[in-house]
Amino acid sequence: MRITSPFAVTLTDSETEMLTATIRRSTARARDVLRAQIVLLAADGRTNAEIAWMLGICDDTARKWRRRFAQSGLAGLADRHRSGRPPSFTPVQVAAVKARACEPPARHGLSVVRWSSAELARTAVAQQILARVSASTVRRWLAKDALQPWRQQCWIFPRDPDFEAKAGRVLDLYDRRWKGRRLGGDEYVISADEKPGVQALRRRHPSLPAGAGRPPRVEFEYRRGGTLAYLAGYDVHHARVFGRCERTTGIVPFTALVDQVMSQEPYRSAKRVFWVVDNGSSHSGAASIARMTERWPNAVLVHLPVHASWLNQVEVFFSILQRKAITGGHFNDLGDLADKILGFQQHYNAAAEPFDWKFTKTKLRNLMQRLAVHTTQHQLAA
Numbered sequence: 603m604r605i606t607s608p609f610a611v612t613l614t615d616s617e618t619e620m621l622t623a624t625i626r627r628s629t630a631r632a633r634d635v636l637r638a639q640i641v642l643l644a645a646d647g648r649t650n651a652e653i654a655w656m657l658g659i660c661d662d663t664a665r666k667w668r669r670r671f672a673q674s675g676l677a678g679l680a681d682r683h684r685s686g687r688p689p690s691f692t693p694v695q696v697a698a699v700k701a702r703a704c705e706p707p708a709r710h711g712l713s714v715v716r717w718s719s720a721e722l723a724r725t726a727v728a729q730q731i732l733a734r735v736s737a738s739t740v741r742r743w744l745a746k747d748a749l750q751p752w753r754q755q756c757w758i759f760p761r762d763p764d765f766e767a768k769a770g771r772v773l774d775l776y777d778r779r780w781k782g783r784r785l786g787g788d789e790y791v792i793s794a795d796e797k798p799g800v801q802a803l804r805r806r807h808p809s810l811p812a813g814a815g816r817p818p819r820v821e822f823e824y825r826r827g828g829t830l831a832y833l834a835g836y837d838v839h840h841a842r843v844f845g846r847c848e849r850t851t852g853i854v855p856f857t858a859l860v861d862q863v864m865s866q867e868p869y870r871s872a873k874r875v876f877w878v879v880d881n882g883s884s885h886s887g888a889a890s891i892a893r894m895t896e897r898w899p900n901a902v903l904v905h906l907p908v909h910a911s912w913l914n915q916v917e918v919f920f921s922i923l924q925r926k927a928i929t930g931g932h933f934n935d936l937g938d939l940a941d942k943i944l945g946f947q948q949h950y951n952a953a954a955e956p957f958d959w960k961f962t963k964t965k966l967r968n969l970m971q972r973l974a975v976h977t978t979q980h981q982l983a984a
Contacts, residue, residue, distance in 0.1 A: 607665070609672035611644040612661075617676060618642070637679045646724045653733040688883060691732060698731045698744055703751045708841055718752035719744070747909050759973070762907035766970050769903040769907050773963050774913070775836060775876050788873045794835040795880060796851040797923075802827035802939040805932045820930040827935050832943055833859045835877070836916040842956040843919055847940035857897070864898045876902045880911045918957055922950070 613621070621638040624630050636657065643653045646844045653664040680896035696810040703722055707714045720756070721743040726732055729763055744750065747895075762768060771780075776819075785791075812818045834845035844863045848855040860877070869875050870984055877894065891903045895979040906913055927946035933939040 607650055607668055609639060609669045611668060611672055613641070613645045618645070620676065620784055633678070634865045637667045640664050641679070642673045644668045644671070655674075667755060691735070691739075693727075699726045699735070699740060699743060700747060700749060702731075703749050716754055719752070722751070758909050760907065760970075761909055765907040765910070765965060768905065769910055769913055770963050770964055772878055772906055772913055773961065773966060774905065774906060775878060776959050777962070778839065780876070787873075788868070790869060790872055790875045791838040791878065791915050792835045792869075792875060793838055794833070794856075794859065794885075795911070795914055795916050795920070796856070796882065796884060797830045797832040797834070797843060797920050799831050800832055800928060800939065800943070802933040802936050803931070804934060808931065809932065818930075826940070827933060830936050831855065832905045833858060833862050834916055834919065834947075836919050838878075838915055839956055842951055842958045843916075843942065843947050843954070847943060851882070851884055853884055853890075853893075857893075860894065860898065860901065864901060867901065872900055874900055876904055876915060878904050878906065880906050880914055881908055913961070915957055915959065919950070920943050923947075932942075 611946045620779045621642055624638040625635050626640075638657070639657060640653055640663070648656070650661050650664040650668065651725065653668075654661045657664070662882045667679065672678075699722060702725060707717055707721065707979070710729075712721060712725070714721065714882055718737075720737040722744075723735050723740045726735055741803040774780060775785075778791075780789075792933060806823045806825065806826055807821040809821060810819040831848050833848060833851070833930045834843055836843050844859070844860055846855075846862060863869055864875065875898075879890075884890075885903065886905070893909075896899050911917055923943065923946060927942055929934065932940065933942060
């Protein structure tokens with residue numbers, strides 16, 4: 603005897619089109635395809651038992667989605683909201699654990715400088731915030747709020763009382779401004795610094811190139827071949843690097859770099875060439891300014907604030923040099939190392955473009971305001 607369902611299914615043309623499109627769509631979820639197939643077969647007059655046999659499912663599944671569609675249409679084919687298992691922890695308990703993660707462990711009697719999820723879990727139980735909790739649960743709570751107390755980021759607090767003013771004038775130069783006026787076409791900005799202690803490491807065995815499913819391999823052991831210093835000036839707006847390798851840093855090597863740049867065009871005939879430097883011993887203080895002005899009257903030495911080398915654009919080039927030409931390299935001796943560095947400099951200049959510098963005076967001002975709030979809070983806590 604053929605048993606028919608009391609839930610008759612009749613489709614409009616648009617409903618048929620939508621269900622058919624779901625079946626044909628390669629990105630459709632399997633459950634949505636199955637439900638669409640059940641409804642289409644039901645609309646063709648198939649019984650629940652026939653649909654179950656044709657699709658390889660149980661009768662109850664066919665009966666469920668036929669009934670849902672008959673009662674609610676296409677909307678009935680969506681999953682209904684499920685409340686899920688009741689939470690084991692209250693929002694107050696979760697917030698209390700997160701609050702502990704934002705505090706130094708020493709405040710809670712621990713002889714560690716950074717939290718781990720296991721230590722947070724044990725502390726929460728010991729302080730009777732909750733009866734029990736696993737480290738994985740704590741880790742999941744913190745990940746949801748992007749808290750990672752087991753990680754550490756080093757930073758240095760600005761020491762220069764005129765930090766904002768000194769940093770601001772360098773950021774103005776990057777924006778081609780000086781003392782409120784736009785720089786002319788015959789004015790240039792050079793970011794300069796030294797990279798001391800570059801090691802000539804000779805690997806005991808040659809490196810292996812990459813293979814299928816395997817990255818390049820670099821021999822761990824090496825012999826030391828001495829160190830040299832690389833001094834470089836970077837034309838901020840024209841993306842050109844001028845560098846030289848020396849045995850060490852100092853006033854004489856830095857002066858040689860300045861002469862190397864300033865003796866060639868267009869810098870020799872420029873109206874002004876601004877040299878942005880940090881407060882290293884090779885170019886620090888008023889004496890360095892007088893020394894440069896006497897040697898090159900059109901050169902203007904501009905010092906960054908103390909502990910602000912991160913505002914020196916040549917440091918970005920140094921990081922590129924380190925990654926691409928030094929780390930993992932094999933150098934027979936200091937001469938080989940110098941050749942490789944200067945060779946990379948030439949390679950870089952062939953296709954370089956100015957850095958997309960995004961740290962502006964507005965961001966500097968916001969940073970100083972945040973630091974002021976941080977300082978006030980630290981003083982109040984003390």
